[in-house]
Amino acid sequence: MRVLVVEDEKKTASFVRKALQAEGFAVDACHNGDDALAAAKSTPFDIIVLDIMLPGRDGLSVLRQLRERRDATPILLLSARGEVNERVEGLNAGADDYLPKPFELAELVARVRALGRRGGDNKSPVLRVADLTLDTLTRRAQRGGAEIELTAREYRLLEFLMRSAGRLCGRMMILEKVWDYDFDPGTNLVDVYVRRLREKIDARFEPKLLHTVRGAGYLLKAQP
Amino acid sequence: MTIRKRLTLWYAGVLTLSLLIIGLGTYREIDEQLRHAHRRAPAEHAISETSEMVFEVGLPAVALGLLGGWWLTRKALAPVSKLTEAITKVHERNLREPLPHTGSGDEFDRLTEVFNAMLARLDDSFNRIREFTLHASHELKTPLTVLCGETETALRDESLSPAERERLVSQLDELHRLARIVDGLTLLAKADAGQVDLKFEAVGLDELVRDNFADAQILADPQHIQVELAGCEVLKVRGDRHRLRQLLLNLADNAVKYNQPHGRVKMGLRRTDGMAEFTIANTGAGISPEALPRIFDRFYRGDLAHSHTMDGCGLGLSIAQWIVSAHHGTIQIESAPSPLTTVTVRLPLSS
Known part of the structure; x- marks a missing residue:
């Protein structure tokens, strides 16, 4: 599975990448919104981890752009603001999950895994x-x-x-x-x-x- | 004595004094005329006529003067009462609303202007403090995220000795505590700045209380604390479901944390005076009368020794108080000398 991590804070991007790689994901990282849109266009990702606060084009705008061009890649939003309204706004704009910062790495990995399995859940009663x-x-x-x-x-x-x-x-x-x-x-x-x-x-x-x-x-x- | 009363008294004194002087002067004048007139018979009559004049004209003049004085001072001082009334309503949260000023350009108008300028400066300072707290908590989140993430990454290393692992886990626990404190601070800073949107809807408070009762029982179980629900009336309030649940859980958690082994927690919900009243009481050391007035202050831990053993963020009751006041309710705590510490929350019922 291929994950795109969009995070401008280099250290955060780095440990998120390491953790996901350790779980067997192939990880690409980029540090601003425009690069993220370009990367998502050229490579089909299975999951995108998207920080909201990015320099220039912010995460919510990236999310809207992706959904506008009918890209349905599951997206996990990250945010340091952690506002209830922001969460609702993100989910309404088409995000699949939302995680406030600071997060537990294990939590992030678990959520990325859950998004990867989406639709493949056990439907048996x-x-x-x-x-x-x-x-x-x-x-x-x-x-x-x-x-x-x-x-x-x-x-x-x-x-x-x-x-x-x-x-x-x-x-x-x-x-x-x-x-x-x-x-x-x-x-x-x-x-x-x-x-x-x-x-x-x-x-x-x-x-x-x-x-x-x-x-x-x-x-x-x-x-x- | 108010300025108005003092002014009226002075005015009355001056009036009486001047009347006395006038009376005395008149009397001397008449007396002198009498001596020059070589004791004429109608002289006695003139004296009585003069005193009649003093009583019939002078006294009503005095009364009128007093009344006029009272009216004058009252009128002159009316802006002071208005100003006083307006100033009593000034509160940390409405500093932006200036006091009404008449625009007449008199001393009081000038005073109001100066006061409004002071309010504006205060508002500015308060905003700066709020913004500072908000920015500080945001700024803290990025390094905290990095610290948590890197510590967790370090923990994944299989070659760690048990002692190293223990140290890292303990660090991670503290980091998580720090993260909770920052979360609490962010919430309160936002609440102060009026930036938290609450989703108001009709909420069955009794359901939330029952849910909370179940959670409290589980929380209390390891310490063998007995939790009882003494009555739970079906009541609806208008509120934000998430925040109300946060409030109830917060209070239940405190009631268990600051308890004693084999202690008790008793909660109840009933209707009183058109309000929904939720009470939660617990056994335990209680709160001293000195600590009680400050118990809702941020980071206030009181005289209790728990500060070292408890892992709360020190903001729980401040957050609880904010949630209650955002719902137009009241919260109060009673403790020692009663053996039970009781928290009472009153919320307006949904109409």
């Missing part, structure tokens, strides 16, 4: 990771044939983690998808919920499925 199953129609979770009781929130958390199985999920991403929070409430809500969920799905079973990646987020997968 029964989600399965190892011997853990979640029926999204009956909302029943089972592991090793035993029924697992879940609260509504735990269910949403498990469903989200299972749909992103094998991919790292950052805290902000979980807050956004499971709690519908568009701000960081500064609590350890996610960690405490994950701990509870772990007690229910992992405590009495082997192998452990729900893993913590310190300083980054959580990961649900069969092999650690």
Whole structure:
């Protein structure tokens, strides 16, 4: 998969590039809006990571231009302003996701991965990771044939983690998808919920499925 | 004593004094005439006539003079009362609205002008401080992004020793805390500058409270704190759903953080005097009376020892207060000597 990183801050561009390359993406980088438009025209990218605050033509303008010329490449917006209205404005202008700065690198990588898989999501009503199953129609979770009781929130958390199985999920991403929070409430809500969920799905079973990646987020997968 | 009263008294004193002098003068004049006239019979009559004149004409003149004086001073000082009234309404947020001035060019008009110029300068200073905070928090975000990113990149190195890894993780934790502080500051700076757009809609506050109750139970669980929901009336308010959730979660998080193991948290929602009243009370050390008035101040940690152990950003209650006032509500905290610390939020109901 080929990613275009548009970021004028060289150091940020550099570590984003390294992180994405380490995850197996091919990464091109450019540092202003006009170069980004030119690059997107000559090369078909799978994902574009686009900073809003760029010298000259800003990120939102690049985004509008791309959408105007019917370029539907998934776009993840980055912004240091982190305004709610900016997020809404970006998504309305055709962005696929939005991440305020400073972000966690793992969070960024997770979101880029999620955008890469877009459309290819598991559509089956029964989600399965190892011997853990979640029926999204009956909302029943089972592991090793035993029924697992879940609260509504735990269910949403498990469903989200299972749909992103094998991919790292950052805290902000979980807050956004499971709690519908568009701000960081500064609590350890996610960690405490994950701990509870772990007690229910992992405590009495082997192998452990729900893993913590310190300083980054959580990961649900069969092999650690 | 107000200037008006003092002026009236002085004016009355002057009037009485002049009347006395006039009376005395008249009396002497008459007396002298009498002596020259070699005791004529109608002289007694003239004296009584004069005193009659003093009572019948002089007294009403005094009364009229007093009334006139009162009216005069009142009229003269009316601009002062108007100015006072206008100045009481001056607030950090309406510095841009000048006080009304009459344009008559008198002393008070000049005073109003000077005052307006001072307000404009104050407004300018306040704006500079706000802009400074806003710019500072934006400027901090770029290096913070780089620091977080590079630390995370360093952590990916497989050859790190456990001690090195531990150090980097601890640094990253602090960086994330710093990022939260900067986020909080940005939000408050924007709120001060009136740049935060809230999306007002009819919100079922009871649903948000129930949701918050569930989250609070989870947050409280590791410390074996009991959370109870004592009543939750179905109430609708006009507000921004996200911000109201942020407010409730913030208060619940505090109630758990500043609690004791095996403590209690009690929350409730009810209608009082046409307002929605949300209360949340918790056991714990409480807040001393000295700390209470400053508890909503930014970065204020009070006398509590938590400042070292708690990882909050020190802006939670300031943000809570902003959210409440943006919804035209009130928030107050009561604590010691009561064993419970109680936060009460009142929000206007949606009509």
